[in-house]
Amino acid sequence: AGTTPYYVSQTANGCESVRALINVVVTETPAPTVTTPVNYCKDATATVLTAIGTALKWYTTPTGGTGSTTAPSPSTTTAGTTPYYVSQTANGCESERALINVIVTETPAPTVTTPVNYCKDATATALTATGTALKWYTVATGGTALASAPTPNTSVAGTFPYYVSQTVNGCEGLRAVINVIVTETPAPTVISPVNYCKDATATALTATGTALKWYTVATGGTALASAPTPPTTTAGTTPYYVSQTANGCESERALINVVGNETTAP
DSSP states (O other): OEEEEEEEOOEETTEEOOOEEEEEEEOOOOOOBOOOOEEEETTOOOOOOOOBSSSOEEESSSSSSOOBSSOOOOOOSSOEEEEEEEEOEETTEEOOOEEEEEEEEOOOOOBOOOOEEEETTOOOOOOOOBSSSOEEESSSSSSOOOSSOOOOOOSSOEEEEEEEEOEETTEEOOOEEEEEEEEOOOOOBOOOOEEEETTOOOOOOOOBSSSOEEESSSSSSOOOSSOOOOOOSSOEEEEEEEEOEETTEEOOOEEEEEEEEOOOOO
16 A cells, blocks of 8 residues: 556657656455454354444455445354354455354353252252353253252152252253252052951961062151061950161051951850
């Protein structure tokens, strides 16, 4: 850019004339003013790019191509860096193109352990995950973040999904799923009542199940060392209880009533 003088004369009848001046003026239009990079979180709502200049033209390549007078709105569906270019035109001269890098950031989901297993009615603890600025949800997308890490409810058997995301550099990432599995073991199969005559010889009680535990109370207490053999010295009804354990979960207790019958004399 700048002004370069050139001179020209003519010759007629052997006489060269005075030289006429021709100034060649080369004009360079500066590139427009831009802000770069432009940062977005993945899937965020983008706005059209902007630049400060006159008669802007937008391109997707640094040279060549066809310019558009409509500023582009970047796509945020894919993480990565996408370059855009913009020039301005003044006094009929188009400038060089300024570069705007649009950076779309995707934050990875936090690290979790899944599934988390509980027996029905067991005492649960708050869920955990490894990440930054965790947010907990009960839905895979949308919804409102919980106030804190949830403590699962174990009163109902089933599989219950929880979701957790992390936020890094202002971008909330994908949600990782933690499946909480609450297992209920059915009570063993029993025959009740079991009837004896008073003073008859009794045998040990039986039930159909896995890893049976026998009790003399409906809840609490300590399991007996083995299946009990009921006494028959007294008439009446004596309750016994038995549970089974499968996959580490002890079931509810099934009731076996032992009935001692005393026949009166004629």
